[in-house]
Amino acid sequence: MTSGPRARSRLDAVLEHPGQTLIGIDFDGTLAPIVPDPDHAHAEPRAVAALARLGPLLGTVAVVTGRPAQTAVRLGGFRGVAGLEHLVVLGQYGVERWDAATDEFVIPPEPDQVADLEAEIPPLLDRLGQGAARVEHKGRAVVVHTRQLPDPDASFDTLSGPLTALAERHAMVVEPGKNVLEIRSPGIDKGVALRAIVAERGARQVVFVGDDLGDLPAFRVVDQLRTEGLGGLLVCSASHEEDALSGLADVVVQGPDGVATWLEELADELEARAARAS
Numbered sequence: 001m002t003s004g005p006r007a008r009s010r011l012d013a014v015l016e017h018p019g020q021t022l023i024g025i026d027f028d029g030t031l032a033p034i035v036p037d038p039d040h041a042h043a044e045p046r047a048v049a050a051l052a053r054l055g056p057l058l059g060t061v062a063v064v065t066g067r068p069a070q071t072a073v074r075l076g077g078f079r080g081v082a083g084l085e086h087l088v089v090l091g092q093y094g095v096e097r098w099d100a101a102t103d104e105f106v107i108p109p110e111p112d113q114v115a116d117l118e119a120e121i122p123p124l125l126d127r128l129g130q131g132a133a134r135v136e137h138k139g140r141a142v143v144v145h146t147r148q149l150p151d152p153d154a155s156f157d158t159l160s161g162p163l164t165a166l167a168e169r170h171a172m173v174v175e176p177g178k179n180v181l182e183i184r185s186p187g188i189d190k191g192v193a194l195r196a197i198v199a200e201r202g203a204r205q206v207v208f209v210g211d212d213l214g215d216l217p218a219f220r221v222v223d224q225l226r227t228e229g230l231g232g233l234l235v236c237s238a239s240h241e242e243d244a245l246s247g248l249a250d251v252v253v254q255g256p257d258g259v260a261t262w263l264e265e266l267a268d269e270l271e272a273r274a275a276r277a278s
């Protein structure tokens with residue numbers, strides 16, 4: 001389940017102190033297969049079942065996503081799952097939060113600048129001949145999808161510069177992903193979110209599983225936390241589209257299916273150790 005001696009020793013630290021370990025995991029492309037219509041995404045059932053086995057063994061399980069927290073909870077089917085009673089979902093890169101323990105959402109109001117910027121997007125797409133691109137309103141962010149267009153990569157390249165300029169005029173930033181350009185407020189990313197929950201939970205080991213450029217700040221934070229004395233293990237859910245994370249990862253698996261298998265193997269190993277210790 002690991003890819004070399006360094007990864008093995010990092011995994012061993014997690015296995016030896018599971019109660020002090022936090023596992024952070026992305027949603028789309030990691031827990032949930034990428035589908036043409038993001039509203040029809042769903043978490044891979046094997047992965048959710050494995051997380052439910054890990055929930056009682058690990059210190060914290062946190063889903064860290066760019067999606068709104070309510071959407072992630074719904075599409076993930078996380079509510080009421082035995083074993084996930086203490087799951088935390090950090091939505092909108094940590095701006096929003098859901099705690100399974102209380103079934104409460106914390107959702108700050110949306111900033112006005114998002115709506116102002118969003119109003120300018122359809123005419124801009126039309127001017128660039130990309131009017132068929134899908135625009136997704138995510139509350140604190142606006143996402144332009146090129147996946148369903150005839151040439152997704154060419155459309156992505158056409159839109160990248162003009163959308164960046166538009167974002168800058170509204171004091172926002174563009175985060176590129178897989179055939180998506182996400183525009184959101186600066187200073188909000190998964191790295192900030194992950195660091196905050198690690199501190200809140202007093203975790204001594206951090207596992208982060210991600211697949212996309214949006215996960216890069218979380219990967220970098222795990223790297224920083226290692227220099228601060230914490231254990232860290234990085235797992236990349238690789239796809240044919242995005243290899244930016246795989247160079248940083250300790251473990252590379254193939255997509256949500258591979259993630260589910262890796263989580264199952266982690267649960268197997270932790271349960272075997274717990275059985276031996278009792």
Ligand SMILES: [Mg+2]
Nearest residue numbers: 026028029212
């Ligand atoms: Mg993802």
